[in-house]
Every structure is written in structure tokens, then in C-alpha cells.
Amino acid sequence: MIQEVVWGVSIVLMGALAAVFAWVAIGANVALADYGPVIASAYRLRTWLFGFAVIVLIGANYDTLGKLPYVSSLSAPSSATATRPVEAVAEQWSWSIKPDAFRAGETVEFHVTSNDVNHGFALYDPDMRIVAQTQAMPGYINVLRYTFNEPGVYRVLCLEYCGVAHHEMTAEIKVAAH
Ligand SMILES: [Cu+2]
Structure with a gap:
């Protein structure tokens, strides 16, 4: 059946994607200070931006979910x-x-x-x-x-x-x- 083919292809692609993520995560085992001051502060900014995005997301969900x-x-x-x-x-x-x-x-x-x-x-x-x-x-x-x-x-x-x-x-x- 076509559903099974689609399911099989999805599993293979998801596996490949997970492998890439794992490979990048293992390779990223470097201390923040090793990057130098500019890149280290960029990473810190990214962490703050991520936190900000999470707060915006929670707020938007809180505001809109009740209107479903x-x-x-x-x-x-x-x-x-x-x-x-x-x-x-x-x-x-x-x-x-x-x-x-x-x-x-x-x-x-x-x-x-x-x-x-x-x-x-x-x-x-x-x-x-x-x-x-x-x-x-x-x-x-x-x-x-x-x-x-x-x-x-x-x-x-x-x-x-x-x-x-x-x-x-x-x-x-x-x-x-x-
Ligand atoms: Cu339908």
C-alpha cells in the first residue's frame, strides 16, 4: 500500500537527519572561550534570542489557543x-x-x-x-x-x-x- 511506502521513506529520511544532528552535536564539543571574544559573545546573544523566542511563542500560544x-x-x-x-x-x-x-x-x-x-x-x-x-x-x-x-x-x-x-x-x- 502507498501508506507503507511513504512511511518507509519517511523513516529512512528521519534516520538520516537524526544521524546528521548527532554527528554535528558530537563534533561541537568545544569550550565557548576557545572561539575568541567576538564569536563567544555572538553565541551568548543567540542563547538570549532563543530564550526570547520561547517567551514570545508561549505568549502567542496562550493568546490564540483559546480562539480555536x-x-x-x-x-x-x-x-x-x-x-x-x-x-x-x-x-x-x-x-x-x-x-x-x-x-x-x-x-x-x-x-x-x-x-x-x-x-x-x-x-x-x-x-x-x-x-x-x-x-x-x-x-x-x-x-x-x-x-x-x-x-x-x-x-x-x-x-x-x-x-x-x-x-x-x-x-x-x-x-x-x-
Ligand atoms: Cu483528508
Whole structure:
């Protein structure tokens, strides 16, 4: 199968890369003072820059991770709202979504699974902004609730690379006005 070939090639390349890193690391066993004052201070500056980059990275993650669509999918609907179950099954390389037509204001509960490999179930609003997502995994049913507030054509795209025709994995969900 093509996955096994890709896996084999990846392992060989990762091994080669690790060997190069190990070779460089072993050869780099030189005291900082041996480089002379200019290069030694450049190395010290590099250490500070690395620390600075780590702090920026942690700050950026802290600021942005909460804005992922995962969070909105966790909010449970109010008890007054009825949820409509929807079966969403992924398969290389298409979606089966039943039913796939709703009315604006309706809250649906996607039951997401896969018949073969892992896929990513991502729901996009009519402006192609991602509004909810979960994994589609064989042997598991992931539940994703979403309220279609705006009418229009929503789309489901696969967000997990799943093989050569991964880009073909799109589906449409039509949401009619009230
Ligand atoms: Cu895919």
C-alpha cells in the first residue's frame, strides 16, 4: 500500500537527519572561550534570542489557543433547544452526511466517525470560515454540536491528510431560512 511506502521513506529520511544532528552535536564539543571574544559573545546573544523566542511563542500560544473552534463546540445547547442527530461518516475520499439539509436556528449533533483511516471533520460557514471541527476516527464516534444561526451553504472539508485524494473530501450542508 502507498501508506507503507511513504512511511518507509519517511523513516529512512528521519534516520538520516537524526544521524546528521548527532554527528554535528558530537563534533561541537568545544569550550565557548576557545572561539575568541567576538564569536563567544555572538553565541551568548543567540542563547538570549532563543530564550526570547520561547517567551514570545508561549505568549502567542496562550493568546490564540483559546480562539480555536474546539472551544465553541464544547458549549452545550440550552435544554430548551432540541438537537437533531446527524450521521457523518468519512471514507477515502468522501463524506456521507445524513441528513444534510436544515433550517436556520436548528441545533444539530454530528455523530462523526470513519470507515477507514483518520480524517478531520471541519465545518465551514457560507463565508468559508471554520466554525466547528472534530476528528473522524475509525472505531470512535465523536459528537459535535452546532447551531446553524445563518442560512446558506455550509461546507465540510477534511482537515487531516488522508491520502492522495484528500482534497476531494468536501460535502455541502444546506441551511434554509426560517
Ligand atoms: Cu483528508
